[in-house]
Each structure stands twice: as C-alpha cells, then as structure tokens.
Amino acid sequence: MSSISRDRLGAPLLRLIGVLLLGGLLGILNSTMAAVATPTLAASLNASLSTVGWASTGFLLAVTATIPFATWAVDRFGGKRLWLTGLGVFVLGSLASGLAWNAGSLIVFRLVQGVGAGLLDPLLLVLLARAAGPARAGRVMGLMGVVLALGPAAGPIAGGAVVEALSWRWMFLLSVPLGLVALLLARRTLPADQPPAERPGGGRLDVLGLALLAPGFAGLVLALSQTAERGSVGAWSALLPLLLGLALLAGYGLHAGRARVPHPLIDLRLFANRGFTAAVTIMGLSGVINFAAFFALPLYYQQVHGHGVLAAGLLMAPMGLGGSLAMPLAGRLSDRFGSRGLAAAGTALALACTLGFTRVDADTGELLPALGALFLGVGLGFLSAPTMGSLYRALPAERVAQGSSVLYMLNQVGAALGVALVTLVVQTSGAVTEGLHRAFWLAAGVLAVVLLTVPLLPGPPPRTGPDGAVEPAEPAASGGARRSGRA
Template sequence: MSSEKLDGRLLWLIVVILLGGLLGILNSTMAAVATDTLATAFDTSLSTIGWASTGFLLAVTATIPFTTWAVDRYGGKRLWVAGLVLFLAGSLAAGLAWDVGSLIAFRVVQGAGAGLLDPLVLILLARAAGPQRAGRVMGLMGVVLSLGPVLGPIAGGAILGALSWRAMFLISMVVGVVALVLALRVIPADGPAPARVPRLDVVGLALLGPGFAAVVLALSQTAEQGAFAVWQVLAPLGLGLVLLIGYATHARRPGPLIDLGLFRSRSFSASVAIMGLGGMGLFAGLFALPLYYQQAHGHDVLAAGLLMAPLGLGGSIAMPLAGRLSDRFGARRLAAGGAVVAVASVLALTRIGPDTPEMWPALAALTFGLGSGCFSAPTMGSLYRTLPGPMVAQGSSVLYMLNQLGAALGVALVTLVVQTAESAIDGLRGVFWLAVASNLVVLALVPLLPGGRAGAPEPAVREGAPSTP
C-alpha cells in the first residue's frame, strides 16, 4: 500500500473500519432520542434513565487509554475484533434488558466495546494510510464523524415510531455482525508481536481513565442539574482533577501510558486543541438546531432531525475534499478558510428567530458543516504527518479523549446557557454565540499547524523533546 493513491484494498479497509466506527456514534445518538420512551417503558424518572447514556459515555472515556497500550500488545486486528464482540454482546443484552439497572449495566458493556473501537479507527487508518495519504483518509473518516450524530436521531426516531425500543439495540447488533464478518475478511492479520512491549502502566491507567471519566461525568451532571455549584458536579470534578494531576506527576517517570511530552510540540497541541474546540462548537450546533426547530416551529423529533441533516451533509462533503487537498497543499490555508466560513455561518445563526423561514437556518447549517469539515480533515491529516509510528496510538488516544471532553463541555455549556436565558430563543442565540467564540479560537490556532504538504518534511513529535512547526 505504498502508492499515494487509495487502491482497492485500502478503500475496502477504510469502509470496513468506518462501518465499525459508526456503531458507537449511531447507538449513542439513537439512545439519546429514546430517553422518554425508555423512562416510560421502565417506569422510572428521566434522571435515572439518563444513566443509560451517561454510563455508556463514561465507559468509552475510561477504556480509551487502555487501547493505547493494548494495540501494540495484542495487535490491531485482534483488538478490533474484541471490541466488536464486546459491543455486540452489550447490544444483545441491552435489547433484552428486563429493568433499568440491567439496561444501564449492559450500556456500560457497550461503552467499553466502543472505547476500544473509537481510538482504533484513528490508529488503524493512520497506520494503513501513511503520511502521504493521511489527509484524504482522515477526510473519509470525517464523513462518519459528520453524518453519525445526524443520522442517529433520524434513525432512532424512525425505529421508535415503527418498532419497540428493543429494536434500536438489536438493529445495532445486526450491523455489528456485518462489521465483524467483514473485519475478519478484510483487515490484515496482525504480524508478530514486537520483541519488547512495555509493561502496562497500571498506575497510569488507574489515574488517567477514571480521571477523564470523572470530569466528563461532572460536565454531564452540569447539563442535567442546570447548575455548576452543586455537589453532583463539584464532587466528580474535584475527583477528576485530583486524578489527572496525579497522572501528570506519575507521567514524569519512564514508560507512562501516554507521554505528556507530546504537548511540547506546538503543532500537536494546536491540532488536538482545534479538534476539541471544533467538536465543542459542532456539538453546540447539533444540540441547539433541533431545539430551535421544535420550539420555534413546532416540529417533532424526526422532522427536527431531518432539518438538521444539512449540518452533517456539509461536513461529509467538505472533509474528503479538504483532506485530499491538504495532502497536496498543506493544512493552514484550508483550515483558515474553513474556520472563517464556520464563524460567518454561526454568526448568521445568531440572528434567527421564530419568524425566520426554515430555509435560512438550514442553509447556514450547511455552510457551517462545510467550514467545519474544511478545518477538521486538514488538522487531523497534519497531526498524523507529524507523529512517528510508535506515537500514533498515544496521539490518537489524546485526540479522542479531548474530543470527548470538548463534546461533553459543549453540551454542558449549551444546557446552562439555554436554562439561564430569559427566553428559549435568547438561549439558543446564546448557544450560537458560544459556537462563534469556539471557532474564533480555532481560527487563532490555525497558524500553529504544520504548513507543508504531504511530500514535504514535517516536524516530528519526539518523546521528551520539543518540536517547532
């Protein structure tokens, strides 16, 4: 697979990996729109059934750091298959759940499977593509990232309208079986294990995974409680910060789970910050637009999901094209142009009101997706062009954890803004102003990205040593 073109084998590999990567995104977003249905089915409160989604999210976050070490110890294909099997087992069990406690437990199993799969998507694609094709392959991955959060609510609404809530999990299992069969046939067999695989940093794993999970839990509780200064938020936030500070101290020793020396590279730090902030702004839009269509125009969940589709469509159009162009011309100009388009689009959304024709927010959402795609794919491509092979797994885990954190932060801030505003429309406008701010910071960080094209030498991230872009 040394050719710069995407040959047939690589294209099949990309399709199979993205199919598996889509499972977690679709399942989590489908479950989110089923909260009312599940609460009624199990005769419980919305806050209790919310733990079915929160438990999934926490399991994903806590499992990601383990993947960093396990992919080298057990091999990418073996770990991918294990992640799919774990996700399938959780899906089947969730579809057969008999009470709310069993549902939450089985959603945690699903989340553990997704926590293996999600960073592996980035790791396997980056290793298969190589530096010369990183942009275009990450652009194709961006189609999943763009469409998944949009298709999930639409699919969930359609399934719940025609079938029972159990079908939502059982259909995920059918898709997962197809992904598993294809993975066994298409993903290349793992080679012999490296002669020296570092021992698992058990202390680091016990600090980093739970630390990030506790911070994500605090942000989720901020959204649920509608306030920050409450014990449900402050307790997990304090615990998470203590664990993360403990990891930062522990990581100074040899052989940490994730080397914090990665952040000595300005280009790496800028790349993960752009992806985190971009994810926060995008999730703010994904959260606010359906609320706008429901509250200002009286649409149901399915119609609001369909009207939100232009946002995902814009990203799915822009990311493959921008990724391919970034391999030829570098990341900075494309990313800067995309950030400008995203800022202008969200500025337009701050002007919407109850009397705004639906065509205009749909058009602004389309261009917002186009702009976000134009800075996301080149940023991911530049990230993987600067990471040497041994650091790809660590860089992928950092990127995905910060993406999770950005998404959780976005939802928490959106909820606080909406709940503290004088009116629903004022709150939604405040959300879009939040997205404007996050994309302006993205624009300010773009000059720190590596500027070269794929064939030009890029600064490599080296353990314990700074690099200059």
C-alpha cells in the same frame, strides 16, 4: 502497499477503510440514538427520566474510560485482534441491551456496549493512520470524517424513526446483525497483526497511569453531563466528579512526569510538539462547536416552530451532510497543500455561519437555518479533516496510538462541554431565541480562538521528488516531529 499509487487510494486500502468505518459507525450512532428515546424508555421500563438517562451517560463514561486502555492494548495484542474483540464486546452489549428487563439491567448492558465502543473509537484512528501513512493521512481522515459528521446527525434521526415504527429494543438489536457483518468482514479484510517483537509499543501496562487517567477523564465528562442535566455547575453531582477528575488528572501529570516511569500510558512530552498540541486543541474545541450546534438548533426547531423530535432531527441533517461532503475533499487537498490554509478557510466560513445564527428569530423560516447548518457543516469539515491529517504527520509511527487517544478523549470532553455550556446558556436566558443567540455567540468566540490556533498546525506535507526521494517541505515542522520521536 507498494502496489498502491502514491496519488490514489488503491482498492485494498479502500476496502480496509470501508470495513473499519462500518464498525466505527456503530459506536458513534449508538452514542446518540438512545438519548432521543429517554421518555419512551422511562415509560416502558417504569423508571424515572433521571434513572434512564444513565443508560446514555453510562455508555459515554464507559467509552471515555476505555480509551486509555486501548492505547496500550493495540500494540500489546495487535490491532486486528483488538478490533475483533471490541466488535464482539459491542455486539454482545447490543444484544443484551435489546433484551433488558428493567432500567438497571439496561444501564449495565449499555456499559458493556460502551466498553466495546471505547476499544473501537481510538483504534479506528490508529488503524486508518497506520494503513494510510503520512502522505495520505489527510484523505483517509477525510473519509473517516464522513462517519464523524453523519453520526451525531443520523443517530437522533435513526433513534426517532425506530422508536416510532418499532419497539425501543430495536435501537439496540439492529446493531447485532450489522455488527456481525462488520465482524466477519474485518476478520477477512484486516491485515494480520505483526509479531509482538515488531510492534512499536506494547510494553508493560502502566497500571497506575490507567487508574488515574481513565477515571480522571470520565470524571470530567460526568461533571459536564451533570451540569447539563442539573443546569448548574455548583450542584454536588457535577462539582464532586469535576474536583475528583481534576485531582486524578493532576496526579497522572505528576506520575507521568517522573523519570522512573519508562512507558507512561500517555507521554506528556508529546505536547512539546507544537503541531500535535495545536491539532488536539483544535479538535477539542471543534467538539464544543459541533455539539453546541447539535443541541441548540433542535431546541429552536422544537420549542419555537413546534416540530417533533424526528422532524427536528431531519432539519439537522444538512449539517451532517455538509460535513460529510466537505471532509473527503478537504482531506485530499490537505495532502497536497497542507492544513493551515484549508483549516483557516473552514474556520472563517463556520464563524460566518455562527454569526448568522445570532440573527435567527421566531419569524425566520426553516430554510435559512437549514442552509446555515449546511454551510456550518462544510466549514467544520474543512477544519476537522486537515487538522486530523496534520496530527498524524506530526507524530512518528510509534506515537500514533497515544496521539489518537489524546485526540479522542479531548474531543469527547469538548462535546460534553459544548452541551453543558449551551444548556446553561439556554436555561439562564429569557426566551429560546435569546438562548440560541447566546449559544452561537459562544460558538463564535470558540471559533475565534480556533482561528488564532490554526497557524500553529504543521506545515505542508513533504513532497516526493522525481527520483522518489522525500523532499522536506518545512524544516521547522519536521524538526518538531523528530523531537517528538526522540522524546
């Protein structure tokens, strides 16, 4: 990397980013594509909607449960080897899902697909952060943000288009050639893994920690998904996994806090770093806002304006487009000026847009909500990219994998929480527009909390002096990172 300019991303790093984003996009798209085809799948496989719904729920649970294992495995087996393994599992799961003969086989094969995606998702963050280094974390996370912004918007559009033009099987089969291309490119482009002795972690697997943490987070996601489906948090199918998930996570807290556990799967002392805690909190809350909007607005377009699934998905595209345009710029600026100001400005813009959505009614045309969605995406982009970049400046290299795991799991929980809350709000409202208003008042409240949390993000990145030496920018922030490194 020494030949790459400090101010620009060189061609080798750009190729690496492109190859990683291609593989990461497959998992993100598949997390949302199948949801829009649930009625088609139920009719084709002669199953109920609730049964076929487990094809999406099972995928999400497999992703969530696999993430903690990937945290340990990236240093035990090497990033390149694990990335190729994750892609291979994902491709096999995609092929099998496309050939499924009934609802049960589809659910099982979607679980396999989810395991592959669960390896890829946190690993994408780890490999990008390590390749970029702290000085370029913002701009690289901004490029990754293009995938994160477009994925939730493009998934329903792609799924709807494939189902209308082809068979539902092609939702999964199209991932096979794309996955094979991503696999071949990754094999050629990703740098060789370090020898085991030189890797920052990879010690003995914390088996008890994995047995507590993975199903604990999966239980929370399942509880929130069932809350959205049943319309009540009191339903046994939501309450039981919620209580079980909380109990398992509490057990993990006791386990990881014991002095005789030398290498816990997630070291809870990471949260002593103020900048890290603020960053993962903001990213979790941004998941609530993002998926609340992606759930509430399509309902408005379909039930108030009478649009179909594909048209509603297309009307949501401006939100993904706004985020994909804003994130690379915001990430690059954060490498120069820090994260706090950009994140605060993005939060303020997103807050203004959510308040604007509380004024939308049945007489409002499609143009104003589409423009509001565009600027909401821009605001969330200026919030997310600098926040993700600051997280990797707050952590020492050996903690990047753990930090990525925490970030992704909280974002998954935030996404599930956003959908569950909006579902409850809409179902308890008298009209669709009333539900829309309440959903965005809820989002505005979450954004207000984010705005109060932004000042806790790490300060500006260190600058490089004329002699090439690093000049500390803010002793308090760098001290926090050093304390986390000793923890």
